Amino acid sequence: MAANSQPPSSAPGIPLALKPNIYAEFLPRLGRISVVIHLPTPSTHKTKALLAGDGLHLIVDHDGASTSLRLPAKARISAEHVPGQVKPGLEKMSWRLFPTSEEAQAALNIETGAVPWSAADLKPGLRVACRECDEHIILPNTIEAFKGLPSENWAEMMEFWHCHKPADVHVDGSAGAAGAQNKASENQLASRGYGANSTISAQNGVGFVDLLTVLFSQSDCNCLLVSISNLPGPVPSTRSQLPTCLPHQIRALKKASASLVVRRPIHLPEIEPLALLALSELPKEHANPRVYAAIPPYDGEHESTVSRDFSGFRALDVLCHNCKTQLGCLDSRKNGLSLFKWKLDLVEQQGIEKGPYSSAPPSLSQCLAAALIATQARSGSAKVVLQGAEEAVTVWILNPHVTFSCSAKQGVHAMKLLFQPRTMDEEEMLLPDQVVREIRTILERGNGYLPLDEKERHFHPTEGSWTVSLLER
Structure with a gap:
């Protein structure tokens, strides 16, 4: 009625x-x-x-x-x-x-696979700032273009194409001319990024946009810090103690390098240019003391120390110089800084027409939903492991496109999924531990929107219970 x-x-x-x-x-x-x-x-x-x-x-x-x-x-x-x-x-x-x-x-x-802050949405000349404190990271007019990064299986696809492409057969017997032509064609394709040995690398003045991050050149970024790791031995308490403590910290880092997340030993001459910052400048809520090293200035003639020495997505964390918020990670595979979209603000200059990025900057929930949809489309699996160095959450996508209303929120677009705080033998999405912990908190909050009798699901006794959640999009 x-x-x-x-x-x-x-x-x-x-x-x-x-x-x-x-x-x-x-x-x-x-x-x-x-x-x-x-x-x-x-x-x-x-x-x-x-x-x-x-x-x-x-x-x-x-x-x-x-x-x-x-x-x-x-x-x-x-x-x-x-x-x-x-x-x-x-x-x-x-x-x-x-x-x-x-x-x-x-x-x-409604487009189910919409990507927040895609390369097509972003305009050149934007000022990039920390969303937490508005500290500038990249000055206006520094970025001249935004480009989309290819999917993660791009390198494998190119290598497969290069190794298994069909050979051309010429009936006229001109094998020499055909070989030269094929070689020229391969060189041309390689110059366009289609070669098997082609890699994506950060470029000055260019922002490479991924589902979760934007890759910038180190030389374009200002006021960033990189966290090395927990180091043995005392940490300098004031800036005046840094010169006397620096050799000790270098020796400690060299000794501990084999057990850290870096993939090869670090040589002493390569560490000396790093300037250690005092713990007194860090927030007091840091329970575990960590030593921070400023990114050294980029020198075109001598390759950047940090970019050359460390490898792996999890090796170094990029922090805001002002509020110490983690903004992203150093990605030495691409020789740049991968900054999380949900940690950034993109500010336009006056007189420029505003884009879709200015009114509603994406949240971690929205970026994660887009990444999960893309991963499912690429792998064909509805289960994805959000894998950190120590943390892990396995999610199971039930419905990528729902709209819900409850007493807390009304008319919200979301993805309905299941999750367990453990790893499985499924498709992986590599993330820092801090991001995995934030995602788990978001999923637990999404579970609170559901009715009391729909918060958990049981399928197989060996798997245990799955927690149902709504991930906002």
Whole structure:
């Protein structure tokens, strides 16, 4: 039954535990709006569930109080969907509503694989700043172009093509001329980045955009710090102690280099240019003391020390010089700094038309959802392991495109998935431990939006229980 009046607000002064728990989920592919209501006490003959006249709100009257929820999509008003009068003695009620044809079509037209801050969205000349404190990282007009990075299996695909491409057969017997022509063709393709030995490398004035990060040249970035690791021995407490303590720290780093995340021993002459910063300049909440080294200035004639010495995505962390927020990681495979999108702000100059990146900078949740969709499309597997050096979370994508409403949030686009805080033999996405921990917190928060009886799923006894979550997009 449809209510003719506009939906009233929840009665003030009622504790949240005594209010009905309403959850609604719109599944565009099925063309249904699922509604689940949990009552704090069993229903009576006075309990009612009504669909408002605008088709956008569901109203529940129970124990003399009225609670309303904005639906994730506008529903067609039909008396048989919501019964109005509720049977007494129920603590849980559920219905399926039909969305309007306009809502259903609009939801299907939404691009499920949209990438936040794609290369096409970003304009040259942007100022890149730390989102936490607005400290500038890259000055305006430094970046002249943004380009999209290829998918992670790009190198394997190019190597496969190079090794297995069909050989040309010439009936005229001109093998020498054909060989020279093929060699010239290979050289031309290699110059365009299609050769088997081609690699992506950071370039001055260019930002390479990935699903989660933007790769910049080290020489374009200012006021960044790199965390080496936990080192043995005392750490200098003041800047004045640095000259006398520096040799000791160098010896400690050289001795510990074999057990650190670097892939080869570090030679003493290569470490000397690094300038250690005092722990007194770091936030007090750092429980484990860490030594930080400033990125040395880039010298075109002598390759950067940091870029040459360390390898691996997890070797070094890039920090904001002002607030010490981790902004990304040094990626020596690409000889640049991979900065996380959700840690950055892109600021335009006055007089330039604003792009889609300025009004709503992406969150970690949105970037992760786009990366999971791309990984599933590439690998064909719905399970992805978010793998850190010590932390790991395995996610299992159930539905990449849902819209939900609950008491905390209404009309939110999300991805529905399962997760377990452990690793499995599945497709991996390598991330720093801190990012994996942040993702686990986001997934646990997404679990709180769901009804009480839909928070966990059990499939196989050996796998244990899976936690259900909603990852906002």
